[in-house]
Amino acid sequence: MFARSALLTLAVGAMLAAPVAAGQAPEAADRPDRPISAHDRVYLSDQSSNTVSVVDPSRNVLLGVIRLGMPSSANLSPLYTGQLLVHGMGFSPDHRTLDVVSVGSNSVTFIDTATNAVKHVAYVGRAPHEAFFTPDGREVWVTVRGEDYVQVLDGRTYRETMRIPVPYGPGMTIFSPDGRYGYVCSSFTPETVVVERATHAIVGRVRQPSPFCPDIAATPDGTQVWETLKDTGRVLIFDAHPPFRQRAVLETGPITNHVNFARTARGQFAYVTIGGLNEVKVFSTGVVPELIATIPTGDLPHGVWPSGDGTRIYVGLENGDALTAIDTTTNQVVATIPSGQAPQGIAYVADAVPDGPGTQHLEPLGESGGAQHVALYAPGAQTPASTVAINNQGLVDLVQVAAAGLLPGHPYLLALSAATSAQRPTSLLRFTTNPSGAAVASTVLQLRVARGGEAPGVTRLVLLDAAPDAPAAAVQAERL
Secondary structure, eight states, X not given: OHHXXXXXXXXXXXXXXXXXXXXXXXSOTTSOOOOOOTTOEEEEEETTTTEEEEEETTTTEEEEEEEOSOOGGGGSSOOOSSOSSEEEEEXXXXXXXXXXXXXXXXXXXXXXXXXXXXXXXXXXXXXXEEEEEOTTSSEEEEEETTTTEEEEEETTTOOEEEEEEOSSSEEEEEEOTTSSEEEEEESSSSEEEEEETTTTEEEEEEEOSSSOOOEEEXXXXXXXXXXXXXXXXXXXXXXXXXXXXXXXXXXXXSSEEEEEEEEETTEEEEEEEETTTTEEEEEEOSSSOOEEEEEEOSSOEEEEEEOTTSSEEEEEETTTTEEEEEETTTTEEEEEEEOSSSEEEEEEETTSOSSSOOOTTOBOOGGGGOEEXXXXXXXXXXXXXXXXXXXXOSSSEEEEXXXXXXXXXXXXXXXXXXXXXXXXXXXXXXXXXXXXXXEEEEEEEOHHHHTTTTSOOSEEEEXXXXXXXXXXXXXXXXXX
């Protein structure tokens, strides 16, 4: 009797000590965790190379890319086939279908996760941004950012069934874990709307402190919704249930990109990518959110997604052409894996490949892996303020600057300067910063050639104040 009681006590103690099942986003908290395995995949949508990078998280290895389109130079003539500006990403509840949004070709590509084969391409309205399956898998909601509606596709045939009118410029939809609500933030109108899934009717409205929301996520416990405000460097938090009351507005930093959650034995935490600071900030999700950790990641962190068990957070580095893995126990980067160019969206799909190697229809990274990465420093600064990615597109380069630490709403010029002479700098790209003094801007030119090939040393990149009466001195510059 004593032995049986002792065994029972030990068993109960072990149950109490073991981690509680904690489902990861976008699923509900009562769903069981899925330990990382070779059947899982991490996908990145690579905007500049028009590819989807496919990573095995059990080994932190890039398996290859799914090519959806061609480099930029091939897209300057009429585009009859292939996709352009591969950007948003989602997946079906059964983890068998990946959906990939291409902004430039107005499309959603549906891919079989087991074979990497394209199953269907649906063409939608102008400049779609993100597409997500409803939790029951019956519908796919596509936010058509260039217009004023969510385009609803059938979850099996991928054909349009209806349109939901919303404020102009919807940025993204995410669903409550129970599937009752779709939360639609806006990229051009300072208002988020809540749509009832069953009726497709707007049942709530939440004021955004600023217009530009690129990303929105719901906590697995079903209590909160977090959305990023890229233009002002903030995160808005509101209740997931009526009356959808605003909880908090966090000041997070320039180019606040995406947000997602990890549930661990220590609790539920929000991970926010701050592109202008090259870091991820970790917050508690209690009544009063608190900053828990700040994690340096690399150049321009963008998309973020948890593993199926919450032990890892994966982050795409837009100007680093890479994927980083963060250990959620230590909040440290534990791996960096190369990817296609300028990864935007990201998705961790547990059990994406039920059997076999899952490498069919993949191509090597090839020229898409050829890039130069440049840091720009303010005078006297020890850490870089801005980054530049020079992505190899064959005969030309797609150049993207992620600028921060500048005056808000001010014009600047990315230029190429001779380091050893007073010769006038060569203008490359003009842009204006957002309200937080940051900007992401790009252009196409032959910059690798102008810089002296693969081993530059004669010239350097600089940021110049482009106001009419501004002095000629650089406000930020590359160090040679």
